[in-house]
Amino acid sequence: MQSETPDTNILVWLPSPMGDAILCTPALRAIREHFKSSTICFLASSLIRETLSPSAFNDQWIDSDAKNPLTVAAQLKRHRFSHAVLFKNSFASALAVFLAGIPARIGYAREKRGFLLTDKLHAARLPDGRFKPQSMIDYYLAISGLLGAEAVDRSLGLDVEPKATEDLKSKVPELTDARGPIVVIVPGGAFGPSKCWPDVRFAQTADWLITNYNATVIISVAPERTERQIAEDICDLSEHRLINLAERSLSLGELKALFCRADLVISNDTGPRHIAVALGRRVVTLFGPNDPAWTDTKCEDEIQIIGNVPCAPCSKPVCSQSEHLCMQVITVAMVCEAAKELLEGDRKHATIMTQQQFVETSKSFFVDPDHESALEKLGLNSIDGVFSFNAATNLGKENLARFRSRVQFEIDAPQPQGATTVFLKRYNRPPVSVQLKNWLSAQGRRSCAMIECSTASRLTASGVNTPKTICYGDQWGSLFEKRSFIITQQIPEAVSLERRLPDFFTGPPAGENLKARRDFIAKLADFIRKFHETNYRHRDLYFAHIFYDDDGRFHLIDLARAFEPVVLSRRFQIKDIAQIHYSAPGQDFSKTDRLRFILRYVGRDTLTSEDKMFIRKVVSKARRMARHDKKHGRQAPFEN
Known part of the structure; x- marks a missing residue:
């Protein structure tokens, strides 16, 4: 704990990212309140100074964009600081204050700089060595707490210059005539493109807001070329006129003044989102690659929509997957519903998860919280427990690889389901050749x-x-997989098309039965087309792996056989359709039915020459499969 003396002269070195600097403000407030009579000087880039100004938390500013610690140290030495508080985590910042001879140097011992600090903190880490996610507000408050400056107020804080408010009127005169809510959309992100929601969805959201609320929609981006292009694309895609701030020169002060006028801000997880929160605006924030825990503000006027897919959070600036799934799973409907709740003052959710949420209950063991206790009762609470579990029905086949096993058992499911059947797949030391093939495919x-x-x-x-999926996990050696598993739930009230077709296939193909059959074929074609539109293919797309439930929905199983072909995508598409054609019983599906399927699948009323060539290849592939069956004494289903 540091006590205040007449000679206390404090340097506070602020972090460089805009969002982090704003998340510092509760700690800055605490330091100011604790050291009321001391001189407090902020060291920051010009961007951060403009973001935080005007500030009641400091007396002076030192603008420094210099990166050489020797240059910065010489600059600091002249001020005779008694304390250096490092909110910036770099080694260079610690070296600079050490070389400047500042007696008390406070910060986190990371980036191998601990020996340069006199008072240091250690950030919590996970067992694998990564930093444990925690709100940066609390992270920074721990530094102020080390000074004895305990926080009473955890809220973010920013102020706006009156002049900026006046200047904004001439820069964005449309605000004066706004008849509905003012909505600011922030579609960019300095972190990288992985944080960005698709432009077309921002445009669709803007159109919905204008249609339903007569909103004035403003697109706010950074002045960089990439973000300017994003703004232009959104405006081009929208059916209405949007205000593109890329075409107007607003200062950061004027941008803050604009946010003060906003009734709603819709933003990627980026710096301006924190401006909106700090100014008390209603905010919808879209999260993808980064863990929301890092920037949690407990804001009561914010709804967070989180793309919680298995590969997230990855913290990568650029998505390494073939499809940017964490942001793709956030739908326009989700964002519009969140906007509606906030605009109408009826927030029902603080967080919206796009998919199931899994918790890591032991190392690399992830489980759906709804099924955690049921699995734990069976000893399934760790990877070791999964691989020693034997109270199940073995579903192994003669041709199943030795490193694979499949079992079936029942668990107590959440009400109203009661007991439910689940399937456990285990992979124990898969061969290196299999793993390399999987890595190439994935x-x-x-x-x-x-x-x-x-x-x-x-x-x-x-x-x-x-x-x-209700549970999964894996265990790795230094490079290759040791073992992994996945537990999935039985599809309720569903059966494979191979085992049983719907009842309307049992009667004569006339009247209501005929209509129901045609609807079934159309839905099946739509389902397969939607599957192929994901760029996936299936090595066994037979009727045995397509389930149909009592509500008329199709389901695809055996996803270990699904893959994204790196090459020959068309060839695998032909193979998939050939497998559908092959496994559709001839007694139930006529040639006309099959033609209807293809027409619906390709989305045309009449076949093109390309479609006819596609059909010939499909039929040829199915016939080759049938000849193979005949050699082994089996008859192909489509020939029945």
Whole structure:
């Protein structure tokens, strides 16, 4: 704890990202209140100074964009600071204050700089060495707490210059004539494109706000070329006139004044979102690659929509997957519903999860919280427990690889389901050749179970029904997978098309039966087309792996066989349709039915020459499969 003396002269070195600097403000407030009579000087870039000004938390500013610690140290030495409080985490900042001879140097011992500090904190870490996610507000408050400056107020704080408010009127005169709510959309992100929601969805959201609320929608982006292009694209995609701030030169002060006027801000997880929160605005924030825990503000006027897919949070500036799933799963409907709740003063959610949420109850063991206790009763609460579990029905086949096992058992499911059947797939030391093949197919290093889990998540997000995953996990050696598993829930009230077709196939193809059959074929074609539109293919797309439930919905199973072809995508598409054609019983599906399926699948009323060539290849592939069956004494279903 540091006590205040007449000679206390405090340097506070602020972090560089705009969002982090704003998240510092509760700690800055605490330091100011504790050291009321001391001189407090902020060291920051010009961007951060403009963001935080005017500030009641300091007496002076030092503008420094210099990166050389020797240059900065020489600059600081002249001020004779008694304390240096480092909210910036870099090694260079600690070295600079050390070289400047500042007696008390307070900050986090990270980036190998601990020996340069006199008072240091250690950030919490996870077992794998990564930093444990925590709100940066609390992270920074721990530093002020080390000074004895305990926080009473945890809220973010920013002020706006009156002149900026006046200047804004001439820059954005449309605000004066606004008849509905003023909505600011922030579609960019300095972190990288992985944080960005698709432009077309921002445009659709803007159109919805204008249609339903007569909103004045403003697109706010940074002056960089990439973000200016984003703003232009959104405006071009919108059916209404939007205000594009990329075409107007607003200072940061004027931007804060604009946010003060906003009734709602819709933003990616980026710096301006924190401006909106600090100014007490209603905010919808879209999270993808970064863990929301890092920037949690407990704001009561914010709704967070989180793309919680298996590969997130990855903290990567650029998505390494073939599809930017964490942001893709956030739908326009979700954002519009959140906007409606806030605009109408009826917030029902603080957080909206786009998909299931899993918790890590032991190392690399992830479980749906709704099923955690039921699995724990069976000893399924760790990877070791999963691989020693034997109270189940073995579903193994003769041709099942030795490293794989499949079992079936029942668990107590949440009400009103009661007992439910689940399936456990285990992969124990898969051969290196299999793993390398999987990595190539998945375009990344993933375990066997994680590939299936990720595939299910991505397909579900794209509208393709799959079995619900309730638990998964994996264990790695230094490079290769040791073992992995996935537990999925039985699809309720559903059966495979191979085992049983709907009842309307049993009667004559006339009247209501005929109509129901045609609807069924159309829905099946739509389902397969939607699956293929995800760029996935299935090595066994037979009727045995397509389920149909009592509500008339299709489901795809055996997702370990689904993959994204790196090459020959068309060839695998032909193979998929050939497998559908092959496994559709001839006694139930006529040639006309099959033609209807293809027409619906390609989305045309008449076949093109390309479609006819496609059909010939499909039929040829199915016939080759049938000849193979005949050699083994089996008859192909489509020939029955």
